[in-house]
Amino acid sequence: MPQIEIDGIPVEVEHGISIIEAADKLGIPIPRFCYHKKLSVAANCRMCLVQVEKFAKPLPACATPVSDGMKIFTRSKAAVEAQKSVMEFLLINHPLDCPICDQGGECDLQDLAVAYGSTKSRYTEEKRVVVNKNIGPLIATDMTRCIQCTRCVRFLKEVGGLMELGMINRTEHAEITAYIGKSVESELSGNIIDLCPVGALTSKPFRYSARGWELERRPAIAPHDGLGSHIEVHVKNGRVMRVVPREKESINECWLSDRDRFSYEGVNSPDRLTKPLLRRGDQWVETDWQSALEFAASRIKDTIARHGPDQIGMLISPHSTMEEGFLLKKIAKGIGCGNIDHRLRRSDYRLDGNFQGTPWLGCNLTDINQLDRILLIGSILRNEHPLLAHRFRCAVKYNEAELSLINPLGQDFLAPVAHKVITSPDGMVEMLLQVLKAVSTLERRLLCLCLPPALTRVMETVEVSETARAIAASLAGYGKTYDLISPRVGVFLGNLAQHHPRYAELYTLAEAIASLNGAVFGVLSETNNRVGLNLARAMPRRGALNARTMLEQPRKTYVLFNVEPEFDCHNGKMAADAMAAAECVIALTSYKSEALRDADVLLPIAPFTETSGTYTSMEGRVQSFAAANRPLGECRPGWKVLRVLGNLLGLEGFDYESSEQVKDEVFEGEAPSKVVWNRLNNNLRVLFDIEIRPPSMKLQRIGDIPLYQTDGTVRRAPSLQAAGKNCIGYVSMNGKDIQSAGLKPGTLVRVSQGGESVELPLRQDDRLASGCARVPLGPSTARLGDLFGEIRVEAIR
Amino acid sequence: MLSAEAIAQIDRELTKYPPEHRQSAVISALRIVQAEQGWLSQENITDVAEYLGIPPIRALEVATFYNMFELKPVGKYKITVCTNISCMLRDCASIVQHLEKRLGITFGETTPDGKFTLREGECMGCCGGAPLFHINNTDMYEFLTPEKVDEILEGLK
Ligand code: SF4
Ligand code: FES
Ligand code: FES
Numbered sequence: 001m002p003q004i005e006i007d008g009i010p011v012e013v014e015h016g017i018s019i020i021e022a023a024d025k026l027g028i029p030i031p032r033f034c035y036h037k038k039l040s041v042a043a044n045c046r047m048c049l050v051q052v053e054k055f056a057k058p059l060p061a062c063a064t065p066v067s068d069g070m071k072i073f074t075r076s077k078a079a080v081e082a083q084k085s086v087m088e089f090l091l092i093n094h095p096l097d098c099p100i101c102d103q104g105g106e107c108d109l110q111d112l113a114v115a116y117g118s119t120k121s122r123y124t125e126e127k128r129v130v131v132n133k134n135i136g137p138l139i140a141t142d143m144t145r146c147i148q149c150t151r152c153v154r155f156l157k158e159v160g161g162l163m164e165l166g167m168i169n170r171t172e173h174a175e176i177t178a179y180i181g182k183s184v185e186s187e188l189s190g191n192i193i194d195l196c197p198v199g200a201l202t203s204k205p206f207r208y209s210a211r212g213w214e215l216e217r218r219p220a221i222a223p224h225d226g227l228g229s230h231i232e233v234h235v236k237n238g239r240v241m242r243v244v245p246r247e248k249e250s251i252n253e254c255w256l257s258d259r260d261r262f263s264y265e266g267v268n269s270p271d272r273l274t275k276p277l278l279r280r281g282d283q284w285v286e287t288d289w290q291s292a293l294e295f296a297a298s299r300i301k302d303t304i305a306r307h308g309p310d311q312i313g314m315l316i317s318p319h320s321t322m323e324e325g326f327l328l329k330k331i332a333k334g335i336g337c338g339n340i341d342h343r344l345r346r347s348d349y350r351l352d353g354n355f356q357g358t359p360w361l362g363c364n365l366t367d368i369n370q371l372d373r374i375l376l377i378g379s380i381l382r383n384e385h386p387l388l389a390h391r392f393r394c395a396v397k398y399n400e401a402e403l404s405l406i407n408p409l410g411q412d413f414l415a416p417v418a419h420k421v422i423t424s425p426d427g428m429v430e431m432l433l434q435v436l437k438a439v440s441t442l443e444r445r446l447l448c449l450c451l452p453p454a455l456t457r458v459m460e461t462v463e464v465s466e467t468a469r470a471i472a473a474s475l476a477g478y479g480k481t482y483d484l485i486s487p488r489v490g491v492f493l494g495n496l497a498q499h500h501p502r503y504a505e506l507y508t509l510a511e512a513i514a515s516l517n518g519a520v521f522g523v524l525s526e527t528n529n530r531v532g533l534n535l536a537r538a539m540p541r542r543g544a545l546n547a548r549t550m551l552e553q554p555r556k557t558y559v560l561f562n563v564e565p566e567f568d569c570h571n572g573k574m575a576a577d578a579m580a581a582a583e584c585v586i587a588l589t590s591y592k593s594e595a596l597r598d599a600d601v602l603l604p605i606a607p608f609t610e611t612s613g614t615y616t617s618m619e620g621r622v623q624s625f626a627a628a629n630r631p632l633g634e635c636r637p638g639w640k641v642l643r644v645l646g647n648l649l650g651l652e653g654f655d656y657e658s659s660e661q662v663k664d665e666v667f668e669g670e671a672p673s674k675v676v677w678n679r680l681n682n683n684l685r686v687l688f689d690i691e692i693r694p695p696s697m698k699l700q701r702i703g704d705i706p707l708y709q710t711d712g713t714v715r716r717a718p719s720l721q722a723a724g725k726n727c728i729g730y731v732s733m734n735g736k737d738i739q740s741a742g743l744k745p746g747t748l749v750r751v752s753q754g755g756e757s758v759e760l761p762l763r764q765d766d767r768l769a770s771g772c773a774r775v776p777l778g779p780s781t782a783r784l785g786d787l788f789g790e791i792r793v794e795a796i797r
Numbered sequence: 798m799l800s801a802e803a804i805a806q807i808d809r810e811l812t813k814y815p816p817e818h819r820q821s822a823v824i825s826a827l828r829i830v831q832a833e834q835g836w837l838s839q840e841n842i843t844d845v846a847e848y849l850g851i852p853p854i855r856a857l858e859v860a861t862f863y864n865m866f867e868l869k870p871v872g873k874y875k876i877t878v879c880t881n882i883s884c885m886l887r888d889c890a891s892i893v894q895h896l897e898k899r900l901g902i903t904f905g906e907t908t909p910d911g912k913f914t915l916r917e918g919e920c921m922g923c924c925g926g927a928p929l930f931h932i933n934n935t936d937m938y939e940f941l942t943p944e945k946v947d948e949i950l951e952g953l954k
Contacts, residue, residue: 162852166857169861170861177854180839182853
């Protein structure tokens with residue numbers, strides 16, 4: 001290892017690292033603009049010049065690798081002089097408009113100018129002006145402030161996966177821009193706000209609303225993606241002003257997806273419910289907590305007395321905290337009701353009772369980067385978990401992983417995909433069966449003996465396609481010449497698979513394929529806390545009704561916990577109908593909502609920024625957080641409301657003083673890590689029977705959940721809605737199907753399902769499986785039927 | 798849409814690079830399209846990017862970086878005169894003056910009949926032949942005198 005000396009401090013460093021990395025490790029500051037530890041080295045700002053012994057000229061620390069015996073001076077006269085000159089150059093064309101710049105107070109250029117800049121400018125000529133660009137609803141630009149460091153360009157190319165910004169022209173005419181007329185659409189775009197060392201790229205929703213130093217900074221955990229990203233909530237005068245990432249290398253590195261960055265806007269929405277409301281006829285009247293809760297409790301008791309506890313159904317949002325899920329379950333149990341569920345968008349529950357533990361990612365997030373053969377089933381990963389998609393891309397790019405996808409629709413993965421299968425929902429089951437057969441017949445594999453005879457028998461009936469064979473060969477590592485011993489194979493089920501009507505079969509086949517390959521088998525978390533709510537057992541008791549059957553067999557009374565029935569359930573129409581028919585609907589909710597029109601009482605509960613609680617990420621990381629802000633109006637944290645409700649129902653053991661006490665009970669006094677270790681398990685007790693179905697002649701709906709439709713908070717974030725407006729309110733089919741149905745792309749068509757119909761513009765999408773129509777969830781389509789199921793698309797006469 | 802001839806030529810360029818580095822042919826591809834169209838419209842740039850499988854902004858970066866690429870329509874004959882040091886010492890000023898007078902335009906302009914565009918160029922690496930200009934990026938004329946310039950222009954239909 002090379003021995004070097006920086007500013008007189010001798011140190012031994014790794015081979016091949018740059019001077020700036022060595023200095024960073026030692027904590028010796030070297031000024032920089034273009035260098036960023038997560039991006040490639042551009043060495044174009046020259047701010048990091050240092051003096052190196054035996055070199056006549058100063059060298060850029062970010063682009064100079066260390067070598068043995070190097071003597072580096074970061075603060076010598078020559079170094080400082082060089083840095084000062086660079087600073088003078090950078091400021092020549094910079095507008096120095098700090099007083100009206102949002103970056104003021106947290107600007108690298110400002111800070112370094114204080115340290116290295118001169119107090120007087122020698123430049124008297126005209127400064128250049130660069131025209132502003134409109135790159136979308138999330139990022140504001142002031143391109144005259146840009147210093148051409150290209151961090152934004154490199155981020156979008158290297159991490160975002162698609163080069164959406166570039167530097168056009170050259171010399172003093174150089175400027176950063178998106179392609180003519182385009183905006184930046186990456187789901188990770190907000191990160192360039194953090195990366196931009198000056199005020200050229202700033203947050204549009206946050207614009208001109210606060211100064212960095214006025215904000216109170218509170219740590220929190222991201223409420224949407226299933227990674228448990230670390231965030232910091234910035235609050236001013238009791239209002240959340242913005243959310244930024246906290247660095248956590250093993251989870252979100254230093255990034256954050258736009259959904260988790262901008263969803264705070266929903267928390268500030270005018271829809272927020274701030275007082276308990278009671279229904280009087282068709283009016284909502286404000287009331288106090290006591291009467292509202294007493295009303296709720298009496299209606300629950302009344303239902304029990306008249307119809308029995310089985311006539312109550314409880315639905316809880318999969319975004320809720322573990323404490324909330326646990327307490328609601330405890331209430332359900334206390335009143336003798338088994339009908340409680342958080343898996344609202346599932347349609348297939350046939351595996352219930354068959355799990356050995358709580359399904360989870362099957363490995364750590366960082367392990368994803370190390371995989372070299374991956375099969376991802378039923379996932380629009382960039383929408384579901386944008387930062388997880390980044391890890392998969394890393395595996396493909398830096399680890400040459402072979403990625404195979406089996407999906408009913410296509411999304412550009414922004415990285416090379418080795419094998420891609422786009423097939424109907426039924427076709428997905430069959431394709432997996434083919435892959436399983438192909439895997440079990442590969443020469444090296446004599447493991448098919450371990451499969452249950454029923455499965456082996458069904459397998460015999462399918463014919464293995466070329467693609468299935470190729471996927472199997474890829475998983476078995478035939479394309480790899482090295483390292484076949486360590487299990488670096490992963491088989492994962494995405495959100496789409498979990499909403500699939502034959503999830504049980506997909507699961508069984510995926511598990512079988514994984515085990516034959518010695519692969520990691522993982523289930524992505526549909527939301528930030530699906531794993532946590534499973535651990536907290538917010539699920540139906542054995543034999544009781546699940547989220548779907550609770551609606552299929554309407555209950556007399558529903559308790560909704562942050563659920564907007566038609567938006568959050570698998571079958572929006574069924575959910576809306578069940579609510580309309582119910583005698584009583586008790587809704588604990590953060591928002592007033594048209595979807596709660598049939599409720600009888602609305603209890604205002606705190607969104608993620610105003611409550612303490614615990615989430616468990618898909619890799620099983622249990623993370624608790626405190627409230628970042630005090631509750632708005634009379635809003636109360638969900639766990640407190642449930643505690644009082646428990647008391648009012650006369651149940652034992654609802655005397656919690658803090659959410660920590662609830663958490664302790666969730667984990668039964670054990671260390672969370674121990675519980676997680678014992679309970680996370682993806683294996684089934686017995687593999688499920690697979691059925692071969694003839695291809696359906698009826699058009700099948702693919703109801704995906706667009707990036708910014710996942711939950712009530714996101715749906716109320718105006719900037720995200722503006723960014724995602726093209727992803728909702730349409731139906732798409734592939735060209736052939738459109739033609740054979742006699743329809744025309746671009747026209748309005750009638751889409752009907754389950755007795756409801758809407759008119760939607762028809763788009764042609766040739767990356768959609770034939771026999772399918774993609775109708776994403778959205779305001780106009782929420783009241784249609786199953787996310788997956790038969791649907792009709794017809795011309796409007 | 799790229800023409801069939803342009804695609805054939807680009808394909809030939811592509812054979813010079815490994816198949817996973819189609820991007821390497823971007824300069825040649827832009828040159829080929831410009832030779833055919835006279836200049837590069839936004840559509841041309843998008844088409845080239847699409848054909849090579851690179852983000853359009855990447856092609857735009859290249860097209861805007863090199864000043865031999867024209868992003869606005871130019872005359873049938875684009876005359877680029879070098880005004881760098883060697884040419885300056887060999888009195889390129891008189892050549893420029895003569896061109897301006899004869900064509901009635903200055904650098905960056907096009908004659909009203911759309912025939913000639915005048916451009917100022919940087920050293921073309923042929924200082925030995927100074928003063929000089931080239932026409933449409935390809936035909937170089939050296940040791941210019943006003944008379945010789947007249948002769949050349951006369952020859953251009
Ligand atoms: S916009 Fe910001 S990040 Fe992008 S090049 Fe300019 S200064 Fe750098
Ligand atoms: S940080 Fe080294 S050149 Fe920019
Ligand atoms: S200076 Fe004109 S060709 Fe070199």
